[in-house]
Each structure stands twice: as C-alpha cells, then as structure tokens.
Amino acid sequence: MSLVLFLIRHATAQGNRNHILNGNRIDAQLTKKGRKQAKQLVNLIKQKPDIILSSPLKRARQTAYYFEKKYSLKAQIIKDLQEQDFGEWSGLDADKLKKIYPKNFFSYPNKEKSNFLISCPGGESYSALKKRAKKVLDFIKKNFKNKIVFAFSHGVLILAMIEIVTKIKPPKLLNLQLKNASWVCFIFDD
Template structure:
C-alpha cells in the first residue's frame, strides 16, 4: 500500500471567466465555482481522505472547506501552496498583457512575478511535507491552483524543467492523483473530474487502487 495525493484545483472565479491573471490576488469563488466545489466534494468524499490542506487564498480555501464539510475533516492551511505570483500582470487580461509585454508574454514571464522553478520547488516541498504526515496507505487532498499544481507535480515526478510544459493544465475543480511508488511519485490521473478507476496492465507489476 502506498500514499496517494489528490491535487484539486479551486472552483471558478469571475477573473477566470474574464481571463485575468490572478496570481496572489485573493479573488473569491463565483456562484459557478461554489457549485463546482460542492460537486467535487461530493465525489472526493468517497475516497475517504485522511487529511485536507489548502492554499491560504480564499478561492482554494473555500473549495477545500466544501470537502471538509463533506468528510468531517478540518482543513489545514499552507501559504506555500499559493498560485504563482503574477507581479505586474495580476488583474490584467491576456489581451492586455500581450499588448503591453509581447516578449514577456511569449515566454510567460511576468515582470516582478515568480520564477516557475521557485514555484515548483515550494509547492512540491509543501506536498512532500504534508504527505509525510499521512499514514503509508493514506490519502492527502491538496487544494491549490492551476499553475501551482502543474509545476509542483512536474517537480515531484522529477521531470526536467524543459519538459514541464508537456504537462497540461487543470480545469476548475478538476484534480490529479499522485501515488508514491517504489521509485518515487507517479501521476495516476490528470485533470480528472470523475473518480479514478483501477488499472490492470502489463506495463507495471503494480495495480492502482480506487
């Protein structure tokens, strides 16, 4: 038996709809996001998580508390699970960013924002730290943000930085499932919205669990 981590992205916000860079700006869930959080909670509760930890930003924390209410678990808070800081881009739309900073937009490097390597390091370290507090066959749910989750997963899996873009993003209230195997962390589900199915395959001596 091995530890699992479900990385859940927060529900929708108005800035998501308007395609604005959120970063560390503390934007609440909109009405749709609240409903998404309730749906995700009703599904993930069936996995019987042992622990829930969330970014301190309210869009993630409110999503996490929906799951906490469905499971009876308290929600721990860790600011290291915050989204990538967007510097001068926060609050601006993609169109505004591309017009004002065409070169930086192409590289997706915000002036005054966080470097992707720094985000990957802090998020992966936070996941490892919290996962270590769960029993060897336990389940941790981490509620965070799209870029933070993607970068943290890439770092946990040991992918070279030039390959990080190969890992796609997550929709609002979608999740990814990591499992701690004999040779490190493995990505079992990505950008999912349904509960994981067991996998029997000739690819590995191990079978995944529901």
C-alpha cells in the same frame, strides 16, 4: 502502504472566466458557478481524505469547505500551496499581456490563451514557483505517509507539481487540461 495525494484545483473564481491573472495577490472568491462546481466536486471524488490541506487564498479554501463539511475535517492551511505571484501583472488580462510581452509566457501549444508565465515584473518566476512546489511535495511526503491527502491549490502551482512528479516539461506539460474544479491523483509508495 502508500501516500495518495489528490491535487485539487479550486472551482471557478472571480476573474477566471476573463483570463485575469489573480495570482496570490488577489484573494478572489468563488463565483456562483464555482460554488456549484465545488458542491458537485465533493460527490465526484469517491475517496475519503484523512487530511485536507489548502492554500490560504479564499477560492481554494471555499472549494475545500465542502470537503471539510462532508468529512468533518478541518483543512490545514499551507501558505506554499498558494498561486504564483504575478507581481505588477496581478489583476490584468493575460491574453492582452501575452500579445505585448510574448517572451514572458510559455508557448502554449494548440491553445490561443495561456496565463502560464515564465516571469513577470515584481513577481515570482516559474523556476521559483517550482522550488516552492517541490518544498510542498516534500513536506507532504514526509508528514503524511500512508494517508489520503486532499490538497486544494491553484492551476500553475499544480502544473509545477505535475512537472516535478512526472518529469513532463513545458511546452508538453501545457497540453494538460487543468480546468477549475479538476484534480490529479498521485500515489507515492514507501
């Protein structure tokens, strides 16, 4: 048997549309559009989860809520599923910061906008985030063998997990379109 892992990015939250760095310091809620996306998402993913995991941040928990309700499951909160800590840049406009501090951002091919940070003052580096992402993946693989797991998380953390599993590295990794209310699925065989 296999572990089937769905990594689900939260629906649109306050700040997403304006490229604000929410990170893990700003506990933004879903917008009206985000609530609509989450309601639609529950019908788009046809698999039934055995386990629901969620970041402690509201936007992920609120997205997971619709799956909890449909499948009568309670999400387990996993702190390490939360978004990157953007430090002093939390709440600021990523587009403006990228112009002022281009070396702090990964080059984002074919795109003008990116909040994919290498590092930020007083925050979590991408390499530290990747270590945390590996820790979560190892935890899921160890504890949920032969299960279908839905893990509700955030854009940069999910990209780090994709990098770990696929070995695709930035900048190529950044060509992936991981929009709000989107998901990736991995199957891990024993």
